[in-house]
Amino acid sequence: MKKKILFIGPIGDFGGRELETGFMAKSLSKDFDVEILSTGNLTLISQIFDFVPTEIVQTLNECIYKNSFRFRILSYLSRIKSNQKKDKYSFVSNTLAKRLGYRDFALNQLRIKINNFDIIILCMQLTSNYLKEIVEYSHGLQKPTVLRTSTTIKESDITEKDWLKEITLFIHHSESNAKKLEFIENYNYTLIDQCTFKEEEMLQIKSVETFKNLLYVGRISEEKGIVDFVELFNKLETDLTLKIVGDGEQMKELRVKSESNKNIELLGFLNQDEIVKQFQDTHAIIIPSYEESGPFVGLEAMASARLIISTKVGAMPERLKGLKNQFWFNVSDSNSLIKVLGDIKKLSNQQIKNIAEENRLRYLDNYQMDKIESQYKNAIFKL
Template identity: 40%
Template structure:
């Protein structure tokens, strides 16, 4: 009988954490009985479950209202009053329910019931995620190995507040940078496992070829931490082809910046299966983020065989060979101009060499097969599992 692994955390329907859960579940599903538990609102349409039809999942608030008619009614009533469009359990934490019930206790009890049925728990969380201390401590009491896959950038943390982390069996970080940010304060066991491109077959199927006049591009959320507005402002003042794909709360401002700019093209939001259409449009990916733990788009660009210009964000310094990278600071756009000049100064054979090298590096270290092997190896290191 296969051992049971519970992947848990504040998993929603779409975002970086959901992509992470999907990668992990895919890596483990053949060797283990994998299930997914969201401590928040999640539906069966979550990207965490994409192409994982055989994997069981549960949402804690969904489970809670299924067992308590009054909470179900109050959630339904709140949805009607507020003309909500989400499922009933999205409205569990309404003002009346909070007064009548100890919701945190109900959540914790339901989480513990799910953990009891598992042989190992793998948490996809930030270090400040709700219920993390309680889950880790409960796993220790039940002698159930607990792994923590950190999401987001790790910042200064208080050892006094987070001393419970010593009870974690193993930490899994995207990069040595994130591991260092935590371990310089408290010594904890960890391994490094990065992400992989979910639709790598499409990226790898694309022939590596570059246009004579290089085309630059940005793919990601249109939000402030991503640095898209200053980047768009920069390209809008050049004649360099610049392709943008994504969605977010800065979309309106972005469109105003590139309005009437013939060199700028906006592709809108693309579903994951169509990201190759974006990469077919560009030769050079620009990653202008102020903050990232990955980003995943960097690996997608490597798989697609693209040159990358990036801020020194997240895991990018570890992903790219030092001889084939072009760095800049989003706070100083003159450094972006310099990086672009460096790329433009390359001859055709040099550009192709870097593009091919990025794909080869992806295949060697970040492919689905490679990431799967690393997760399986990490579980073999857990003595009580």
């Protein structure tokens, strides 16, 4: 009989966490019975369904809606009052519900779920809601818990968190993130990075040989730094063009800052097939993030043999260590960006091609999909 794995995390519709959780679940579903419980809200367009069927995915609010008449009524009333076209489960965690014990009931639903599984895999940040309670409850039942950390671990994230020692295994993208938790007693971790999920298509893209445009792919939010980058880009005297793929809470602000620059094009959200087409037409990927664990787009750039211009964030310094692609900049320092762009402009076509192909070779050596899948399987089997 197969062991049962429950994935828990704030899974939504779009983003690296959705893609990675889906890939992990798909990789392990061949050897385990897998289910996914999202502590956030998602819809049928979520990218997680690129990997797994809808029947193994459920949201915490859906559980609460189905198992509590009181919260079901409150959800119904909240939906009428808001007059918004969202699914009925999105209204379960309304203001009145939170006053009337929503969190306690939610924790009880989590415990009921956990009781039915052998291994709990948490795709979360250290500050994610319910993480502490899930870890402590699972530990009390002697169920192995695995935390796949996401985003940059900050000093403020690890204060007063003695319960972290109850996590069986940490999975990190980078050694730099892993080292921040070395204070944990009996600290057990492994490093597993990401891969591109359009690997075959990315690897078939002809390597770049020139430098005339930039592409950003990611969430339009504060930690991604894209709004601040556009401010820098607006100040440059350059013929470079910039395409921006993504959506998020800072989209309105981004439109305002971009509208006067004819060299910037906002493309909004694109699916994975459409993103591959954008990679075919671009020369360099820009990563202006302040906080990341990956980022995912960095490996897409490597697989597609593109130049990478990045802040020293997440796993990027480790991914590019020893390569000629050392185009680092600081979002708050325009001179650092000017220098990097100037350095690339001085390169010959052959030099650009060599750097791009070296990036692809690093991807092939370390990050191919079957290698990452095997690493996940090995880590879980060892539990």
